[in-house]
Amino acid sequence: MKIRHHLRQLQIFQEVVRAGSLTKAARRLELSQPAVSAAIANLEQEVGFLLFRRNHYGTELTLEAEYLAEGVERVLTSLKHLGELSDGLRQGRAGKLLVGCKPGMSLSVMPRIMADYLSDYPGSQLSLQTFSSLHIRDAVSEGQFDVGVIEIQDDMHALDVTRYGIRLYLVLPENSPLIGHETVTAEDLNGLPFICLDEHHQSTIKLRNVMRAAGVNVHVVVSTHLFPSAIGLANQGIGHTLVDALTAEQFMTRRDSRITVVPFEPSIDLDIAVVTSRYHSPSRQCQGFLPYLHASIEACQRYSQQFGTRASASP
Known part of the structure; x- marks a missing residue:
């Protein structure tokens, strides 16, 4: 038989099981005893078997009701979790948010942003x-991130784009x-001698x-893929390089x-962007995360423009 009982009936049944009597359950639920008795009677009619027997000590569950009580407990617990999940999704704090980040900022900036958000x-x-x-x-265009x-x-x-500029500085060996x-x-x-990123990279x-506008040439001795690699090569005395202020500071x-x-x-400036998909609406959690992301990158942009002259200590 398909059960079509209401959630309230299950909650009342659960409380009667926990309290051990209809009277105690009614008191805890702030209901009249006839209302509790009617709910149990309706539930018994739907499930097709007796749920409680009266004895000298109060109300006793039937064997069938004991099995039913276990299932009801699981159902109501799941519904509670579902409600909590719905609240979290509505408030933008549930679900998994997938953030894609280019390598340099993934090490320096993004951990701080995520820490602030999770706090x-x-x-x-x-x-x-x-x-x-x-x-x-x-990945963002396709909705994967x-x-x-x-x-x-x-x-x-295919993207909604917010642009920023991170100032590049010259690294001297x-x-x-x-x-x-x-x-x-x-x-x-x-x-x-100069160390540059790949020839198609915007910094190069x-x-x-x-250099062409100044009438001089770039004497490239090494090319690489990432700013951290370029600054590491400069540290070995191989040549000069341009890197962003965040990589230099680190x-x-x-x-x-x-x-x-x-x-x-x-x-x-290194032109970067915060991007979301134009064709996939951002989740509430993403909408809540974006202000943290924009505020932090705006701060990085301001800092990079004020980075100024720095010198490392001698080893």
Whole structure:
């Protein structure tokens, strides 16, 4: 027989089981005893068997009711959890939020953002996915990631984009003839060994344009994929490089750091973006996370422009 009883009947049945009598259950539920008796009678009619027998000590469960009570307990517990989940989803603090982030900021910035968010929403579950900007762009476009932090890419028509600029600074190896300069220009770099990112990376393209405008060439000795790799190569004395202020600051805290970091003129910014899908509506949790993300990256943008001249301590 298909059971069509109401949730309230199950709750009353559960309380009678716990209290051991109809009278005690009615008192706990703040109901009249006839109301409790009627609810139990209706439930018995629906399930098709007797639930309670009276004895000298009060109300006794039938064997069938004992099995039913176990199932009711599971159902009501599941419904309670479902209600809590619904509340969490409505308030934007439930479900898993998938955040894609380019490698550099995945190590330096995103952990702080997530810590701040989880401090305010401790019931949330976040997933940090570190991939190339191209991979993140596609994953967000397809709805696989909720939000991404990437370097500006071609073909971003499927994304809602908020752009930021992170200032790049020149890293001088300890053997550089430019040590002591407060600012370095394109002309100063003429003929000096340089470590750049791949030829299609925006930092390399922008640097070549600046150098070409100044009538000088970039003398590339090593190319690499990531800013942390470039600054590590500069630390070995291989050449000069441009890196973002966040990578520079993080590297300069290392005990083996032998680099000097100075402003480069004309200034070059790394264009990054916070992206969400234009065709997949963001969840409530994503909507709650975005203000933390934007506020932090805006702060990084301001900090990078004020980073100024820094020098590492000698090893």
